Amino acid sequence: MSPLPIDVPYRFPGTVPASSVGVGHELLEPGAGSGHVVCVAGRLMLTRPQGKVAFAELRDWSGSVQLFAVASSTDRFEELTRLSLGDWVGVTGEVVRTRRGELSVQVATWSLLAQARHGFGDKWRGVHDPDLRYRQREVDLWANDGVRETFLLRSRAVASVRRLLDERGFVEVETPVLHPIPGGALAKPFVTHYNALHADFYLRIATELHLKRLVIGGFERVYEIGRIFRNEGLSPRHNPEFTSVEIYQAYADYTDMMDLTEQLVAGVALATRGTTRLVYQDRELDLTPPWRRATMAELIEETTGRAVNLDVGRDELARVAGDLGVTVSPSEGSGKIMLEIYEKTTEPGLWGPVMVMDYPRDVSPLARDHRTKAGYVERFEPVVAGRELGNAFTELADPDEQRRRLEAQALERAAGDDEAMVVDEEFLRALEHGMPPTGGLGIGVDRLVMLLADAASIREVLLFPALRPEQREDREEPASPDEDG
């Protein structure tokens, strides 16, 4: 490429959005000028030089507008026609309509704002290689239609979650990401080292325990939107770091959280898509409240025709699991077997939305015993399109019972379950100060956005999804990081 003399200005003030240029000029006749001079800036995405005139599509965040340049009236015309696709320019000129009727900015003066040394893929087909799209999202955003709209939708979805919760009197907080012991969920953590404390710490696997401590501290309605880290595999539905919103409401139980779930999800759908009746992966999905509510046992029986519940006993559960092709290890108790049967046979086929209620107690160490059903807890998961969108309980507030549950977890951990919880004395001490009856709800923000954006893969809704580090042959291995001197 012939290097152009670059004299990039420090600022290019006074621009208007490209998509707004035509506003007020709808009646401009083909071939006519408006007398109205505007500044626009963005990238050149198409160029059509024609000798002594030239056309280009200038695209900015808002959309695009055609640039029209004429050798006799455009500053440095020849230089302008030598620009490459992807170059950033700022132009000043009159709003006109060309003879063919295209509303345009007729360039009078212009500045090169940045050069694009690399292309943005095929100008018609963009880039398709998933690795390239995710690794170089800055390219994907320009090359492929719809990508920026997805992330704009995500931004609006998160904003509407905040607005809906704020309207209901919830207070947004931020709690630590680095935890001395992992807690609040059954998951493997990432480990890091805290130099100042000479101790290993864990990236949080949930925000649950700190938020409950805030309820104990008097935050009766509290929530946190934040990044969660789980040291597990990558898949089209899983990214090791993802975003959750966890919500706690004092004096409420899980039925209240079901109401809140419906209202929240439907509200976000309305705010971002204008409707609660969506299409997800070519299938209708109606998020309009109220959603169906059914127990796990009912749903398993609907799907399999078999009675799967804690009353039938472990041996019978294990037998049914075998019949259904679900493998069970000898160490698993009734609750775990029931959950596995549900997850293997029933959940993937639940299109929903449906509130799946009443989980076995021994797989739910933070939820309160069901008020009428022995062995179960008051817990539900909202399930949409065959996967859980969240998780919610009537929270366990009794410190003695919580200690027993955590000690049981610790035994399972000692027996080799590295997703089991550990006893968190700080949390237990907080519970001893008294937590009122409380409902808690967590929603996976990424999965919610997938539904709204009709995205099949979580990577489509994460700007920079987790990827293996890029192999660079032209670069040495990074030296070990220096200790802070």
Added chain:
RNA sequence: GGGCCGCUAGCUCAUCGGGUAGAGCGGGGGACUUUUAAUCCCAAGGUGCCGGGAUCGAGACCCGGGCGGCCCA
């Protein structure tokens, strides 16, 4: 970890019953005073992911590895 699919020019993709590689776009040069993925002309651009193997001959076939996608664990 297992199965299936893929990896060819900067991008998107072809090619073939094994005979040493093509197009469009982009980038470079040129023509063009109203284009809309402008058009036309010219030239450049490839260790066919890497490494082995059978073959007179492999990008194609076989084996191993790498990376990616999907499915399963």
